Amino acid sequence: MMVAQGPNPNRFFGRRKGKAIKGSRQVLMERLLPRVALAPPAGALDLTRAFGVAPKAVYLEIGFGGGEHLAELSRRHPDIGFIGAEPFLNGVASLLAHLNGSHLKQAAHAQLDAGRADNVRVWPDDIRLLFPFCADGAFERIYILYPDPWPKARHAGRRFVNPKNIADLHRLLSARGRVIVATDVADYAGWALDQMARSGLFEPENADVHAPPPGWVETRYEKKGLAAGRAPSYLIFRKKKPVGKKGLDLSVKKVHNAIE
Secondary structure, three states: OEEOOOOOOOOOOOOOOOOOOOOOHHHHHHHHHHHEEOOOOOOOEHHHOOOOOOOOOEEEOOOOOOOHHHHHHHHOOOOOEEEEEEEEHHHHHHHHHHOOOOOOOOOOOOOOOOOOOEEEEEEEOOHHHHHHHOOOOOEEEEEEEEOOOOOOOOHHHOOOHHHHHHHHHHHHHHEEEEEEEEOOOHHHHHHHHHHHHHHHOOEEOOOOOOOOOOOOOOOHHHHHHHHOOOOOOOEEEEEOOOOOOOOOOOOHHHHHHHHH
């Protein structure tokens, strides 16, 4: 999900499709996706009723890539609802294979894997299109994992972590919620830290940015990066506390030093 600054801030940048989706994954796209996809909303969404379970909380993953993180977290936490947003259709097909179990073995059906809760809903499009229909404080966790870093200076405005999106994240995050950004590009980590700080809406929570959060699930991309010697940064943000309220106070400079 990338955003441009200028006359059309909601313009989408990025691929919608890669290699042709064939075989069992095409079957999943035709038969399983309609079951787990969020329908385009006509009005306000009640996400607590979007699943086949009654979730105690709802998590959002923006740009889930191959779906490894989302699929495993949702398996571990059947009492939490997960919304996964990904406009790249090959990534959607990969997530469906994880939910179906066919990423490990051949599956002759197009249903959820045996024993898996019906706690995942997929938005196969730009997440920003869904934001206006979501209630304030809808999400207890928002994951932004390995977003496109757009390394060229002239493309920096396309990065997902930008002022407009940060304001939306703040509205959508619950009071006790957390935004978790993971990247193995130091420049992007610094950018995200600065953008969140400048917004005045969020503050960093973790000082050791190279230590993954408890129960972390590595993505396929993350594993490749580690094998290539790229060190991930895990930035955890919470809503900024009112002035004078006691709590952990991490300076942005201190976290910058940890990234570098």
